[in-house]
Amino acid sequence: VSAQPDPRRGIRRQALSLALAVAPFGLAFGVACTQAGLSWVEASGFSVLVFAGSAQFAAVEILGRGGGAVAALAAGLLLNVRSLAFGVVMAPSLDGPRWKRAVWSHLMIDESTAVGSAQEEPRWRRYGFVCTGAAIFVAWNVSTAVGALALGSSGTLITRAGIDAAVPAAFLALLWPRLASPDQRWVALGGALVAPALVPLAPAGVPVIAGGMVALAAAAWDAR
């Protein structure tokens, strides 16, 4: 693949698709907060200040079941250890003054890292990351507020419409171009085998981190 045209249009379209894909989950998060006895201000506080979907869900779910603050916090942070790895992936592309890097860091989520790191040319990686992160930040926060304020208890709506299949499909579409490279294909296969094996045993979030550890092992292997 040589002389790629300007990829910005495609990047913006991907960012929009992903933002639309997370919106139903923002609604669901708002609803989950209401059911756990949180106010809409607290629900929106999570989405604005934490901005990490799976960790927010885990923490609020544990709070709702009467789990303690420590358990809720630990589950949330464990889920977010992967954003440290995402930071390592994105750091070389996020060049700029310290305050800008501090702001961009808040957008360090699965989808922004995936779109950013998928760009072949380094100069478009930051563009993909920021576009996707910002689009999802807006969609996630609007949908959280709507879910917490407007929807009382309509959790079945999301599963009946098949909207919960949007996120796996989006992850697959982001993984797809990486499968062209043999070493990434092996790492992906490893991640796809290790993660489900750990689902019954490990706390939520750990199976995904373990998928990343396969890559760590592969990198250590060829560094020998």
Added chain:
Amino acid sequence: VTAALVLAGLALGTYLLKSAAPLLLGGREVPWLARLGALLPAGLLAALVVVSTFSQGHALHVDARAVGLGAAAVALVARAPFWAVVLIAVAATAVVRAI
């Protein structure tokens, strides 16, 4: 009060994890990190695909989302655009659930 405490702790901890590498590493290239950076997303994304499709809490199970994922794979092989892949997965899942 508990919720506010968890909110504050999770916001702070999450931000530290997100910002550690961008703020401390900056634009410096670290060759082994670059190599790891190429491989990490493949492992993480593959794990995310499988976990978000085939797990419900701590249980592994196959439901209509698997059909959605299969439809997405077919769409990708056919070089469908990104939004169409997502839409096809949603539609296929909804159809299976309606049957």
